[in-house]
Each structure stands twice: as structure tokens, then as C-alpha cells.
Amino acid sequence: MALSAYTASSGDPVLDRRLDWARAFLAEQDFSAAAELLAETVVDAPHFAAAWFLLGEARAALGETADAAEAFAHARALDPDDALGAGLHLARLGGAPAEGAMSAAYVRTLFDQYADRFDTALREKLAYRGPELLFDAVGRACAARGRAPAFAAGIDLGCGTGLAGVLFAPITGRLTGVDLSPAMLEKAAALGLYAALEAGEMGAVLEGAPDGRLDLVLAADALCYVGDLAPIFRAARRALSADGLFAFTLETHGGEGVLLRDTLRYAHAAAQVRTLAAEAGFVPVLMEEASTRSEKGVPVPGLVCVLARG
Known part of the structure; x- marks a missing residue:
């Protein structure tokens, strides 16, 4: 993650200033100067995690894979x-398994920093339309199954600021939002759409849901932060009612x-x-x-899926 908002200190103001200079070198793509400065910094402050992290970024940019790792x-x-x-950077460099590399603390920190500019960045810079695609898919899936697009109880996994809630709350009697980031949940609460909001890891919250009590499980642009989807698929299958739907978007390759x-x-x-859907006991209604988004003007390959209990 970018360290521009990371405020951890070495305990020495002089060394902290070096970190600011190193960030500036990295921003200017002067990776050699950044690496040299940061190598000196970690000698003087071997406990300074942020300096080690930036040193890894600088060395990776220089192609020094082993030293970066x-x-x-x-x-x-x-x-x-x-x-x-x-851990994510280690995985990208081949130094750790990819699927378990993303920590809850990383996701929470990332989105706490991002909350104030999240909606604008997604809509204006990334052309994000995940909730709209998912809402349309759920409507078509309901039509294919001969039922109305209305749900008594639903959960919005990784709800963020509530972009999906704006669309789904009107057709859900009780919609609960779940997110790791308290700052994002604060934005979602201001909408007044959710019956409840819970700060927590979405898989763990879904695991704790009572059996067969949910009619809709949503995950709009949330599963791209999950390496192993199997536990969430199993938990969704167990928590859904007989006629319930599991609707999500994700990135593909x-x-x-x-x-x-x-990214x-x-x-x-x-x-x-x-x-994974079949192993969890789902049948695809729509896949x-x-x-759902673009990066550097190029659409990111993705899937929109609606699954039903088999």
C-alpha cells in the first residue's frame, strides 16, 4: 500500500524526515536514490517497519527481486x-503463497485512508459500476426463477460507503452492511439505508449468521480481497434460505x-x-x-454471478 498516509514513526524525527525524502524520490521515480537513503535508514533504525517496506518498493522497482523480498x-x-x-508484495515476488497474503489489518488500513475520497475515485477515475451490474443481474435472475426481486433479509459483504446499499436496500426488508473499515461504515451509516452495520471480516460475520435466515447475500467488488473463496461460498450456502440468492462480482483472468x-x-x-460454487452446493442462475471498473482507461476483466442453492 502507499505510505503517504502511514504515520508510524521511528521515534527519531531525523529518521522520520528521511522517510519523507525517500517517498519524494519514489514519487519522482528516482529509485536508486530512494533505495540508498532507505538502506542507510534501516541500518540506523532496524525496527522501522515503514522504512523496510519502502526499501522493498524501491528495490522491486530497480528489479532487485531478492533484495526487495x-x-x-x-x-x-x-x-x-x-x-x-x-505479505502481498512478498507473494507478488514469489516469496509467499498468494491466497493467504492479504491481512485484515491491511484492508482495514487501506480503506480507512480511502474513505473520504472513495466514491469519487471509483466513479470518476475508475468508471466503477459494480452495484449497477449486480442489481441488474439479480433482477434478471429473479425473473428467470419466476420470483419477484424482493428479499426479507440480506447482508451486504464489504459494503464500503454503501454504493450497493443504495440500490438493494429498497428491495430488502432488512439489509445489514459489513465492512472491516470503521471509516467506511461511518459513511454508510450517514445514508440511513442499513438496518444494521457491523465492523468485521466479512467471512467471519457470515460464518456467524444463523442457518437459513438470509434471502440475499451480496458482495459487490469485495471478493477481489479474498484469495480463498471456498469458506465464504460454504458460509453463504448455509446462511441462505431455500430460495435465497448469492450475488457477487469479482475480477477474473x-x-x-x-x-x-x-494492483x-x-x-x-x-x-x-x-x-467452488458446485462444491459448496450452489447452482449458477447467472454467470x-x-x-466493473477500468484501470488506466482499460476495462478490468470480471464476472457478475448470481447463485442459488442446489
């Missing part, structure tokens, strides 16, 4: 919760299995999604290729 490993060891996301993209988001192969 070593720096990220130091950052990871000094930051047990991995709020910096060093043309290969096999799960891929950690350079530090997971992409899942369509075949893997179908397999279509659809891009």
Missing part, C-alpha cells in the same frame, strides 16, 4: 498484523486458479468459480463476463 520480509516481521501489506494482480487485488478464473 528480504526488505518486505523484515517489514512483515516487524508488523505482525501486516497493516502495510508486505484467462488462466487457472487465483492470481494476485499487480494487489485477487482475480479468480471463471472455471475455478464454477467449481456472465462483465467489467
Whole structure:
């Protein structure tokens, strides 16, 4: 993750200023100068996780893969919760398994920092339309099953600021929002749409839901932060009523299995999604290729899916 908003200190103002200079070098793409300065900094402050993390970024940019992995490993060891996301960078460099690399602390920190500009960044810079695609897909899935698009109880996993809630709350009697980021939940609460909001890891919250009590489980642009989808699929299957639906978007790729993209988001192969759904006891009502967002003006490959209990 970017460290511009990361405020951890070395305990020495002089060394903290070095970190600011290193950030400036990185912003100017002077990676050699940044690496040299940061290498000196970690000698003087070997406990400074943020300096090790930035050193990893600088060395990775220089193509010094082994040295970058070593720096990220130091950052990871000094930051047990991995709020910096060093584990993700290690995975990208081949130094750790990809699927378990993303920590809850990293996601929480990322979105707490992002909350104030989240909606604008998604809509204006990334052309994000995940909730709209998902709402349309749920409507078509309901029509295919001969039922009205109305739900007594639903849960919005990774609800963020409530972009999906704006669409789904009017057709859901009681919609609960779940997100790791308290700052994002504060934005969602201001909408007044959710019956309840809960701060927590979405898989754990879904695991705790009573059996068969939910009619709709939503995950709009949330599963790209989950490497192993199987536990969430199983929990959704158990929590849904007999006629319930599990609707989600995710990023995909043309290969096999799960891929950690350079954006530090997971992409899942369509075949893997179908397999996991079947293993969890779902049947696909709708599974279509659809891009929910663009990056650098290029649509990101994705899927929109609506599953029903088999």
C-alpha cells in the first residue's frame, strides 16, 4: 500500500524526515536514490517497519527481486498484523503463497485512508459500476426463477460507503452492511439505508449468521480481497434460505486458479468459480463476463454471478 498516509514513526524525527525524502524520490521515480537513503535508514533504525517496506518498493522497482523480498520480509516481521501489506508484495515476488497474503489489518488500513475520497475515485477515475451490474443481474435472475426481486433479509459483504446499499436496500426488508473499515461504515451509516452495520471480516460475520435466515447475500467488488473463496461460498450456502440468492462480482483472468494482480487485488478464473460454487452446493442462475471498473482507461476483466442453492 502507499505510505503517504502511514504515520508510524521511528521515534527519531531525523529518521522520520528521511522517510519523507525517500517517498519524494519514489514519487519522482528516482529509485536508486530512494533505495540508498532507505538502506542507510534501516541500518540506523532496524525496527522501522515503514522504512523496510519502502526499501522493498524501491528495490522491486530497480528489479532487485531478492533484495526487495528480504526488505518486505523484515517489514512483515516487524508488523505482525501486516497493516502495510508486505505479505502481498512478498507473494507478488514469489516469496509467499498468494491466497493467504492479504491481512485484515491491511484492508482495514487501506480503506480507512480511502474513505473520504472513495466514491469519487471509483466513479470518476475508475468508471466503477459494480452495484449497477449486480442489481441488474439479480433482477434478471429473479425473473428467470419466476420470483419477484424482493428479499426479507440480506447482508451486504464489504459494503464500503454503501454504493450497493443504495440500490438493494429498497428491495430488502432488512439489509445489514459489513465492512472491516470503521471509516467506511461511518459513511454508510450517514445514508440511513442499513438496518444494521457491523465492523468485521466479512467471512467471519457470515460464518456467524444463523442457518437459513438470509434471502440475499451480496458482495459487490469485495471478493477481489479474498484469495480463498471456498469458506465464504460454504458460509453463504448455509446462511441462505431455500430460495435465497448469492450475488457477487469479482475480477477474473484467462488462466487457472487465483492470481494476485499487480494492483494487489485477487482475480479468480471463471472455471475455478464454477467449481467452488458446485462444491459448496450452489447452482449458477447467472454467470456472465462483465467489467466493473477500468484501470488506466482499460476495462478490468470480471464476472457478475448470481447463485442459488442446489
